[in-house]
Every structure is written in structure tokens, then in C-alpha cells.
Amino acid sequence: MAESTNQITYSVSDFIAVLNQTLDYAYPAVVIEGEVASFKVNQGKYVFFDLKDADGSINCFMTVWQLRLPIEDGMKVVVSATPKLTQWGKFSLTIKSIRPSGEGAIKKSYDILKAKLDKEGLFAPERKRLIPEIPTHIGVISSVQAAGYTDFIKILDDRWCGIKIDVANVQVQGASAPDQIIRAINYFNQLEVTPELIVITRGGGSADDLSAFNDEPLVRAIAASRIPTVVGVGHEVDETLADLAADVRASTPSHAAQLISPSRIELVRLNYQKVQSVIPRINYRIEKDLSIVRSIVVDMTDGMSRFIDNQTARLHIVRQTLNQLNPQTILNRGYAIIRGSVELGSLVEIETNKVILEAEVKNVINK
Numbered sequence: 001m002a003e004s005t006n007q008i009t010y011s012v013s014d015f016i017a018v019l020n021q022t023l024d025y026a027y028p029a030v031v032i033e034g035e036v037a038s039f040k041v042n043q044g045k046y047v048f049f050d051l052k053d054a055d056g057s058i059n060c061f062m063t064v065w066q067l068r069l070p071i072e073d074g075m076k077v078v079v080s081a082t083p084k085l086t087q088w089g090k091f092s093l094t095i096k097s098i099r100p101s102g103e104g105a106i107k108k109s110y111d112i113l114k115a116k117l118d119k120e121g122l123f124a125p126e127r128k129r130l131i132p133e134i135p136t137h138i139g140v141i142s143s144v145q146a147a148g149y150t151d152f153i154k155i156l157d158d159r160w161c162g163i164k165i166d167v168a169n170v171q172v173q174g175a176s177a178p179d180q181i182i183r184a185i186n187y188f189n190q191l192e193v194t195p196e197l198i199v200i201t202r203g204g205g206s207a208d209d210l211s212a213f214n215d216e217p218l219v220r221a222i223a224a225s226r227i228p229t230v231v232g233v234g235h236e237v238d239e240t241l242a243d244l245a246a247d248v249r250a251s252t253p254s255h256a257a258q259l260i261s262p263s264r265i266e267l268v269r270l271n272y273q274k275v276q277s278v279i280p281r282i283n284y285r286i287e288k289d290l291s292i293v294r295s296i297v298v299d300m301t302d303g304m305s306r307f308i309d310n311q312t313a314r315l316h317i318v319r320q321t322l323n324q325l326n327p328q329t330i331l332n333r334g335y336a337i338i339r340g341s342v343e344l345g346s347l348v349e350i351e352t353n354k355v356i357l358e359a360e361v362k363n364v365i366n367k
Contacts, residue, residue: 062095148203148253178215213240232256
């Protein structure tokens with residue numbers, strides 16, 4: 001049988017290119033689950049490993065910056081990748097994203113990264129900052145469609161009002177969630193007028209659902225935020241690395257709302273108690289001051305009485321002195337007043353206490 005004259009003869013490189021075009025068209029992206037083997041990093045930039053199961057193995061390639069969580073041999077992972085034939089004729093997967101699969105792998109990756117970041121001091125208590133007692137402006141990073149966000153806003157409104165809330169609507173689950181949350185954190189930090197607080201919330205879910213909050217770049221972004229952070233993710237029993245890096249960890253979104261806002265009812269009760277506790281002290285102070293005022297008034301009254309008595313006694317003495325010097329008093333004692341020139345033959349006026357006489361001077365004897 002003769003060969004068909006319609007067959008195309010390819011060069012090796014052309015055939016590789018055509019095959020890759022076919023793969024791109026047929027399988028633009030594939031998601032594969034398998035176990036990691038022969039994991040290694042070259043030149044601090046490139047990651048190589050095999051993805052295998054009991055019956056097969058595929059070579060995988062990715063860059064270090066795409067590796068958001070620690071990966072080790074033996075871990076079960078799920079990769080999103082594009083299949084490709086290399087120039088050397090080797091079939092491989094170019095990895096777009098990779099995440100641990102199954103509780104065992106997720107826990108192992110979590111523990112490795114936790115130990116690494118803890119050693120760097122990202123979770124140290126001394127680097128935690130205080131949050132405002134009553135914030136007036138907060139930034140919230142969450143999915144506005146999520147029940148956790150709804151609970152957070154409802155409790156915040158019930159407890160306190162007047163807080164300005166800026167919301168960054170992001171995905172809180174899946175491969176793109178960490179980068180969206182990081183961009184939101186950077187956005188709030190770069191505002192001219194920044195919020196007093198950043199709150200990151202997400203409701204409950206499985207360990208796989210919450211894995212976005214164990215993403216290393218996200219955890220570092222939370223730790224590096226110049227605005228204090230509160231993270232309320234999952235249920236009370238859940239713990240993520242984002243929780244540990246935050247300035248304040250809330251067990252749930254509802255708990256986050258309780259932590260950052262005072263209760264109006266509780267404030268009224270506390271203020272009433274404070275007023276009630278202050279009243280006895282105020283009454284005691286008033287009584288003490290009144291006692292001092294009364295003592296001062298008594299002292300002033302006594303002083304004025306003594307002054308008046310002294311002045312009255314002096315006035316009596318003056319009055320007596322004036323009475324003694326009164327000419328009428330002298331006349332009453334038998335003396336007389338003579339008015340006129342005491343010369344022989346002159347007329348003088350003589351006043352006694354009863355009459356006034358006119359007499360002629362008959363004789364003058366010098367003493």
C-alpha cells in the first residue's frame with residue numbers, strides 16, 4: 001500500500017508547537033489531584049516536582065512566587081495547570097496554583113508555615129497594637145454576599161451607631177481570594193485619610209474553605225499593615241494564620257463586631273453605676289465643705305461681735321469724755337461762765353446753769 005502524499009512532515013520544533021497548540025485548545029486548564037514527590041527548588045526561583053498516584057506520574061513546574069503554602073513530598077495536593085510538551089520532548093504540567101488537599105496535607109502545610117512565621121516574630125504578643133475603644137471609621141474586607149458579613153453589620157448597628165464603614169468586597173474562598181484581600185489591605189493603607197481599623201471577616205467552613213487565610217503573602221500583609229487589624233474568620237474552634245498575625249483575633253464575624261463596638265445598653269448601665277457610685281462621694285464632699293463654711297461663718301460672726309463690742313465700749317468712753325467736757329455739765333456742777341472784758345467799770349455777762357446775769361466789774365485782783 002502506497003504512502004499518502006497528503007501527509008505533512010513536521011520538524012521537531014514545529015511538531016512540539018502544533019501539539020502544544022492542540023493541548024491549549026483542548027485543555028486550556030486542568031485541575032488534577034495527586035501526591036507530591038521529588039519536590040525541589042532550583043536557584044531560589046523555580047519549583048520542580050512530580051505529581052503521582054498509584055498508577056502514574058507527571059512532571060510539574062512552577063515559579064517560587066506562585067507557591068503560597070509550604071509543600072513537601074508525600075503531601076496530597078490539588079493543582080490548576082496547563083499541560084505542555086517541552087522542547088526536550090518531556091510532557092509536564094505548568095502549575096498556575098497549588099493547594100494542599102485533605103485534612104492531613106492541609107494540617108501539615110499549616111504547621112510548617114506557622115513555625116516559620118512564628119520564628120520570624122509575626123505572631124509575637126509584643127507587636128500587637130491596641131484598637132480604638134470606640135472607632136469612628138473602619139474598613140471592612142469581606143464578601144458582602146456572605147452570611148458572616150451580614151451578621152457583622154447587623155450586630156454593629158445594634159450595638160453602636162455613627163461608625164463610618166468603608167467596605168472592600170472580595171472573595172473569601174478559593175485561589176484568587178488571598179490576592180484580593182491583600183489588594184484591599186493595601187488600598188486602605190494607602191488612603192489619604194485611613195480608617196482607624198481594618199476588619200477582615202468570613203463565616204465558617206471546612207479547613208479547605210478557610211485555607212485562603214493561611215496564605216503566606218496574606219499573613220505577611222496583615223502583619224505589615226500600618227492600620228491595626230481585627231480578623232474574625234470561621235467559627236470559635238477555627239484558627240488560621242491570619243488570626244495569629246492580626247492585632248486582635250475574633251472567634252467569629254459576630255464576635256469581631258462585639259470587640260470593636262461598645263454596647264449602647266451596657267454603656268448606659270455602666271454610666272448609671274458610675275453616677276451612683278459618685279453620688280455618696282459628692283455628698284460627703286458637700287457635707288465636708290459645708291462644715292468648713294459653717295466654721296468660717298461662726299468664726300467671722302464671733303469676730304464681728306467682738307469688734308462691735310470693742311467699738312461700743314470705746315464709743316461709751318468717748319461719750320462719757322464728751323459729757324464731762326460739755327459746758328452744761330460744768331455749769332450743773334455750780335460753775336459759771338463769764339463773757340466780756342474783765343476791766344474796772346466794764347459790763348460782763350455771767351451764765352449759770354439756771355440764769356444769765358449782767359454785772360459791772362467793781363474790782364479786779366490779779367492772782
